[in-house]
Amino acid sequence: MGRPLGSHANAEGDAKTDIGAIEHQGMRILGLISRMGRELDPDEIKRAHPEVSELDVTRPNGERLRVLQLPAMVDGQRLQAELIAHLVNSTTPVPSLLVRATKLRHGEDAERHLIDGAVLVFHASGVYALQLRSIPTRTIDEPTTERAIFGPKDSFVEPLEMNIALIRSHLRDPQLIAQRVTLGTDVPTETAVLYKEGSADPMQLEEILSRLRRYRPPRIGFVSSLLRAVYGGLWSPFLPADFTERPYRAADFLFRGRFALLVDGSPYALLLPVTFAELFMDEEEYLQSTSARYFVRAIRFIAFVIALLGPGLYIAVLTVNTTVMPGLLAIAVSSNRQSLAFPILTETLLMLFVLDIMAEATTAMKGVLGPAISIVGSLIVGQAAVRANLASNLGVILLALTALATYITPRYVLTYAVRVWKYIFLLVSGVLGLVGWSAGLIWLMINLSVKREIGSPYLAPLAPFLPSAWSTASPQQRRSTSVPFYVRRTAPRRR
Amino acid sequence: MKRSPALAPWSIAGVSFIVTICMTPVALGRPVFQAAGYGTLLWMLLAFGWSFLGTHLSLSLNDAALNPWADTVRKGLRFLRVPFYLMAAAAMLHAWVDLLAYTELPATPRLMVALVTAGLAFYAIRLGIENVTRVIGLIAIVSIVPLTILVLGAMPDASLRWLLPFPFGTGSIPWLWPTILFCPRGYDILPVFGPLAKGDLRRPVFTGVALGAGYLVITMVEPQLVFGLTSASQLPSPFLAVVETITSTYLPFQRIAFVSTIIWQMIVFSIVTSYSIAGIASLGVRVHPLTPLRVLVPWLAVVVGLAVVVLPEDVFAVIKNTWSLYGIILYFLLPALLLGFGRRRATREAALA
Numbered sequence: 037m038g039r040p041l042g043s044h045a046n047a048e049g050d051a052k053t054d055i056g057a058i059e060h061q062g063m064r065i066l067g068l069i070s071r072m073g074r075e076l077d078p079d080e081i082k083r084a085h086p087e088v089s090e091l092d093v094t095r096p097n098g099e100r101l102r103v104l105q106l107p108a109m110v111d112g113q114r115l116q117a118e119l120i121a122h123l124v125n126s127t128t129p130v131p132s133l134l135v136r137a138t139k140l141r142h143g144e145d146a147e148r149h150l151i152d153g154a155v156l157v158f159h160a161s162g163v164y165a166l167q168l169r170s171i172p173t174r175t176i177d178e179p180t181t182e183r184a185i186f187g188p189k190d191s192f193v194e195p196l197e198m199n200i201a202l203i204r205s206h207l208r209d210p211q212l213i214a215q216r217v218t219l220g221t222d223v224p225t226e227t228a229v230l231y232k233e234g235s236a237d238p239m240q241l242e243e244i245l246s247r248l249r250r251y252r253p254p255r256i257g258f259v260s261s262l263l264r265a266v267y268g269g270l271w272s273p274f275l276p277a278d279f280t281e282r283p284y285r286a287a288d289f290l291f292r293g294r295f296a297l298l299v300d301g302s303p304y305a306l307l308l309p310v311t312f313a314e315l316f317m318d319e320e321e322y323l324q325s326t327s328a329r330y331f332v333r334a335i336r337f338i339a340f341v342i343a344l345l346g347p348g349l350y351i352a353v354l355t356v357n358t359t360v361m362p363g364l365l366a367i368a369v370s371s372n373r374q375s376l377a378f379p380i381l382t383e384t385l386l387m388l389f390v391l392d393i394m395a396e397a398t399t400a401m402k403g404v405l406g407p408a409i410s411i412v413g414s415l416i417v418g419q420a421a422v423r424a425n426l427a428s429n430l431g432v433i434l435l436a437l438t439a440l441a442t443y444i445t446p447r448y449v450l451t452y453a454v455r456v457w458k459y460i461f462l463l464v465s466g467v468l469g470l471v472g473w474s475a476g477l478i479w480l481m482i483n484l485s486v487k488r489e490i491g492s493p494y495l496a497p498l499a500p501f502l503p504s505a506w507s508t509a510s511p512q513q514r515r516s517t518s519v520p521f522y523v524r525r526t527a528p529r530r531r
Numbered sequence: 532m533k534r535s536p537a538l539a540p541w542s543i544a545g546v547s548f549i550v551t552i553c554m555t556p557v558a559l560g561r562p563v564f565q566a567a568g569y570g571t572l573l574w575m576l577l578a579f580g581w582s583f584l585g586t587h588l589s590l591s592l593n594d595a596a597l598n599p600w601a602d603t604v605r606k607g608l609r610f611l612r613v614p615f616y617l618m619a620a621a622a623m624l625h626a627w628v629d630l631l632a633y634t635e636l637p638a639t640p641r642l643m644v645a646l647v648t649a650g651l652a653f654y655a656i657r658l659g660i661e662n663v664t665r666v667i668g669l670i671a672i673v674s675i676v677p678l679t680i681l682v683l684g685a686m687p688d689a690s691l692r693w694l695l696p697f698p699f700g701t702g703s704i705p706w707l708w709p710t711i712l713f714c715p716r717g718y719d720i721l722p723v724f725g726p727l728a729k730g731d732l733r734r735p736v737f738t739g740v741a742l743g744a745g746y747l748v749i750t751m752v753e754p755q756l757v758f759g760l761t762s763a764s765q766l767p768s769p770f771l772a773v774v775e776t777i778t779s780t781y782l783p784f785q786r787i788a789f790v791s792t793i794i795w796q797m798i799v800f801s802i803v804t805s806y807s808i809a810g811i812a813s814l815g816v817r818v819h820p821l822t823p824l825r826v827l828v829p830w831l832a833v834v835v836g837l838a839v840v841v842l843p844e845d846v847f848a849v850i851k852n853t854w855s856l857y858g859i860i861l862y863f864l865l866p867a868l869l870l871g872f873g874r875r876r877a878t879r880e881a882a883l884a
Contacts, residue, residue: 353789356639360789468647471631471639474793475647478666478800481673482655485665499669500539 076146076163078102078156088150093123101130102158109153111170119155119166130159137164148224173198179281181448186323188284196226196300199283203230203296203305206287211235217248219265223255226300227262230286235293240309243490244295259302266297266308267489273453276489277308278315288319309492312484315447316340336445343441343454347384348461348473350434354380356469375425381466383427387435388462390416392455395439536661537729542668544739546724549671549801551582551717551743552678554626555750574711575751579744581863582715586740588866589721590732609813611861612722616810617830618854620803621837624648625847627799628838630768631792645838648796649831652804656811656827663808664724667801671739677794682749684777684787689756713855715744719862723809803834 081104082088091103101123105115122133138154140146140163146156153169178184179191188206192199200214211233218224229248231241244266251265263270263277280286286296286305297306316336321329353360354369361369376383394413401409418436421427427435442454457480464472487494497505627648628641655663717740725732754769757776763769775788807830816826842850 357789468639468643470789470792471644471647471796474796475651477793478651478670478797479654481669482651482658482662482666485669486658486662493665495665495669498672499542499665501541501545501668501672502539503541 076140076142076158078104078158081146081150081156091120093120095123095130096125096127099130099160104150104156104158105168106150106153109151109170110155110168111153114168114170115155118168119157129161130157130164131161134164134166137166139163140165176202182280182282182285183318183320183446184282184284185320187319188282190283191281192283192298192303192305194301194303196228196298199298199303199305200228200230202283203287203290206284207232207290209291212290215245217245219248219251219253219261220255221252225256227256228298230290230296230298230305232290232293235291236295237293237491240295240490240492244297244308247490256299259297259299259304259306262297262299262306266306272483272487273456274312274484274487274494275449275453276310276487276492276494277306278310278447278449279304280307281305285319309490311492312495313498315445315450318446339441339444340450340454343438343444344457345461345473345477346441347388347434347438347458348465348476351381351384351462352465352469352473355466369428369430372428372430376428377425380431381462383431384434385459385462387421387427387431388438388458391435391439395443395455536659536727538661538664538724538727539668540728540730540732540735542664543721543724543728543732544735545668545671546664546720546801546805547586547717547736547739548743549667549674549798550720550805551715551740552746552798553714553716553802554623554630554795554799555714555747574708575714575748578712578714579748581712582717582740582744583737585716585718585863585866586721586736588863588870589718590725590736591870592722592866608722608861608865609815612813613810615719615854615857615861616806616813617833618850618857620806620810621834622847622851622854623799623802623806624834624838625840625842627795629841630771630795642839645835648800648803649835649838651800652807653827653831655800655804656808660724660727660808660812663804667805670797670801674794674797675742677790678746681774681777681787681791681794682746682753684779685753685757685773688773688776689753691756693755693757693759707852709856709859710852713858715740715747716858716862717743719858720805720809722862723812724805807831807834 078090082090087106088104089107091105093101093103095101103119122128123130126133134157137157138145138149140149140156146163146165149165149167150156152167154165154167157164157166173193173195176190176193178189182191190202192202204212209232213231213233215229215231217227217229219227227248229241229244247266248262253261253265256262259279263275267276280289281304283305286307289307290296294310295308297308316333318332321332324332358366373380378386390413394409397409397413418432422429422432438458442451445451445454460479461473461476464476466472468475481499484495485493485499493500496502624645628644631639631641631644655666717736721732721736725736750770754763754766754773757763757773758766758769763772766772771788771791774791777787779787807827811826811830814826
C-alpha cells in the first residue's frame with residue numbers, strides 16, 4: 037500500500053518562477069468566481085479559464101481520473117512523485133490514497149484551492165484538492181533598506197512560510213508561536229502573528245488578534261495594511277511600530293516579548309509595539325563599547341532635535357526675537373539678506389519643500405537616477421537659488437543641516453515624523469516667535485505622551501517617567517526574555 | 532477597555548517639582564527682595580523645611596486607616612479648593628503674561644499668549660488627568676537641564692561678599708511671610724493627584740519637592756550674590772536679570788535668557804493645566820477623560836480673562852499674598868489639625884480597647 041499523499045512539506049528555496057505572471061493568473065481566476073456555478077464540473081472550470089490544464093490518469097484497475105491544475109502554481113516534480121506515480125502504480129482505493137487531501141463540495145471551494153496551488157482530482161467518489169503548491173521565490177539577498185555590517189545579512193522574501201522559517205532559524209525556540217489569520221474578504225491572504233509564548237503580553241496578543249479579526253478589507257496589500265488593521269486610521273506621523281526586512285531583527289524583537297506580523301507576499305515584518313526610544317537604537321550598536329553606543333545614540337537624538345526644531349528656531353530668532361542674536365551675527369545676517377526676494381519664512385518654507393521633493397524623487401527613482409536627482413537638486417538649491425537671490429547662504433546651510441539630521445535616524449519611519457512636524461514648528465514660529473515655537477513643543481509633547489497603542493505608552497519610560505525601567509537600556513537587561521513592564525498594557529505597575 | 536487612571540508616582544513627582552518652582556523666582560522676586568531683607572534666606576530655608584512637612588501631611592491624609600475623618604474632611608474641602616485653584620491658575624498666567632508682554636517679547640500680544648496657553652491647557656485637560664500628569668512629568672524632565680544651566684551660568688558673577696554682614700531677619704514685613712512660606716507649594720496638588728497614584732508616592736514626591744524647593748532657594752539667593760540686596764530689590768525681576776547677565780562667546784546667542792522664556796512657558800502651561808485639573812476635580816467632575824465641557828470652558832475663560840487684565844502691581848501682590856495665606860490654611864494648617872485629631876482619637880480608642 038502506498039503511503040498517504042501530500043505528506044511532504046512544501047518545497048523551499050530554489051523554485052524561481054515569475055511571480056508577476058502567477059499573480060496575474062490568480063487574479064483572472066478570482067474574476068471567474070462570480071461566473072462559476074456551484075457545481076463541481078471540470079469542463080465548466082476549463083471553459084471558464086483556459087490556463088487550467090488537465091491530466092487524464094488511468095489506474096491499473098481501469099479507473100479513470102481527471103486531474104486539474106494551474107501549471108505555474110503547482111510543483112511539477114511533486115505532482116509527479118506524490119500523485120501521478122501513486123495513482124498509476126498503486127491499486128489502493130483513491131479515498132485511502134488521498135487521505136491528506138480535502139474533499140470538496142462546492143465550485144467556489146474548487147476555485148480557491150486551484151488558485152492556492154492545489155490540484156483537483158475528479159473521481160467517482162468525489163472531488164479532492166491536494167495541496168502541491170510550488171513556492172515561487174527569489175534568492176535570499178542582503179537587506180536593501182537596513183544596515184547589516186556585522187550581523188546576519190539575510191533578508192525576508194515574499195512567501196510567508198519562508199519568512200517564518202527565516203525567523204525560526206534565528207530564534208530556535210519552541211515557544212515561538214506563529215498564529216495564522218486569514219484576512220481579506222474578496223482575496224483571502226494568509227497573515228501570521230508571531231510571538232514568544234511566556235514573554236509576550238497575553239493581553240496585547242488578544243488585542244492584536246481581535247483587531248485583526250475585526251479588520252475586513254477586500255484584500256491585503258503589503259504589511260502596511262496590517263499596521264492599519266492594528267492601529268486604525270493613524271494621523272500622527274510618529275508610528276508606534278516599525279518595519280524590518282531583517283529576520284534577525286524580527287527574531288530579536290520577538291525574543292524581547294514583542295510581536296512580528298507577516299503577510300504572505302510581503303518581504304517586510306511589522307514589529308510592534310515600539311517605543312520612541314527604541315527607534316534610536318540599533319542592534320549593531322551592541323558590538324561597540326558602552327560609551328561608543330551612548331555617544332552614537334546621543335548624536336542621533338541631537339540630530340533628530342535639530343531636524344525637528346532647528347528650522348522653527350531659526351525662523352523665530354530671525355523674524356520675531358531678533359534681540360537674542362549677537363550684534364555681529366545680526367549684521368552679517370541682515371547684509372546677507374539685503375538683496376533677497378522673499379521674506380525669511382517664505383524662503384525657508386520653499387527650500388524645505390524643495391528638500392522634501394528631492395527626498396521623494398530620490399526615493400521614487402532608486403538606482404542610477406537617484407544620485408543624479410540628488411546632484412541636480414543640490415545644484416539648484418545650493419547654487420542657483422543663491423545666485424538668483426532666492427535663498428541666502430545661511431538658509432542653504434540650514435537646509436543642508438536639516439537634511440543630514442533628518443536622515444541620520446536608523447529607522448526610516450521616524451524621518452516622516454520629522455518631515456511633517458518641522459513645518460508645524462516653522463509656521464507657529466513664523467507667527468508667534470519663541471512663544472509659538474515653545475507652544476509647538478508643548479503640543480508635540482502632549483501628542484507623544486498621550487500615544488498609548490495596544491497598551492504601551494509610546495514615550496515610556498520617559499512619560500510616564502519610570503526610573504526603574506531605565507535599566508532596560510543596559511545590554512544585559514535588554515537581552516532579557518521578558519517584555520519590559522512599561523510596554524505591557526497594564527503599565528505602569530507598582531514596584 | 533475602560534480602566535481607572537493610574538498615575539506613575541515619578542510623573543506626579545514631576546508635577547510637584549514644577550508646582551514647587553512655579554513662577555515664584557520671576558513673579559515674587561521684587562516684593563520679596565524689597566520687603567524681606569537678608570532674612571529672606573532664613574525664610575526660604577524655613578520654607579524649604581515647611582514644604583517637606585506639608586508634603587508629609589498631604590500624603591498622610593490619604594491614609595484612611597491613620598485618619599478616620601480624612602474622607603469626610605476631604606469632601607468638605609472640595610469646594611474650598613475651587614476658588615483656590617482658580618486664583619492660582621489665573622495668578623500664574625497673569626504673572627507670566629506680564630513678564631512676557633513687558634520684558635521679553637514686546638512683539639507678542641498679551642491676549643495671544645494667554646489664548647495659546649489656555650488652548651494647550653484645554654487640549655491637555657480634555658485628554659484626562661493621566662495624560663496631563665505624563666506631559667507635565669515630561670516637561671519636568673525636559674526643564675531640569677536648562678534650569679540647571681541657567682542657575683550655574685550666572686555663578687561666575689556671584690560673590691559671597693554681598694551676603695556680608697549677615698543680619699538675621701532684618702527688613703521682614705509680616706504680611707510677606709505667608710508668601711515666602713508658601714513658595715514651595717508642590718504639595719498642594721497631592722490631594723487630587725495623590726489618590727490616583729499607582730505605587731508608593733513618598734520617595735518620588737519628596738524628591739520632586741526637594742529639587743523644586745532647592746532650585747527655589749538658589750534662585751532667591753543668586754540675585755543677592757550677583758547684584759547685592761540693594762540692587763536686586765530695585766529690579767523688576769531679579770532672577771530674570773541674573774539670567775540676562777549670562778553671556779557666552781561660544782554660542783550664536785547674545786542672551787541665553789530666551790531659553791528661560793521657553794522653559795517658563797512650559798512651566799506656566801504645566802501650572803495652569805495642573806491647577807485647572809485640580810480645581811475641576813474638586814468640583815467632583817470626572818477628569819479621565821473630562822466629559823463636561825461646560826465646566827472646562829468657563830473655567831479657562833475666567834483664567835484667560837484675568838490674565839489679560841492689567842492689574843496694578845500692588846493689587847497683584849495682595850492677591851498673591853492672600854492666596855498664599857489661603858493655601859497655607861487649606862493645605863497645611865487644616866491637614867495638620869486633622870492629622871492631630873485623628874491620631875489623638877486613634878490613641879484614645881486604642882487605650883479604651
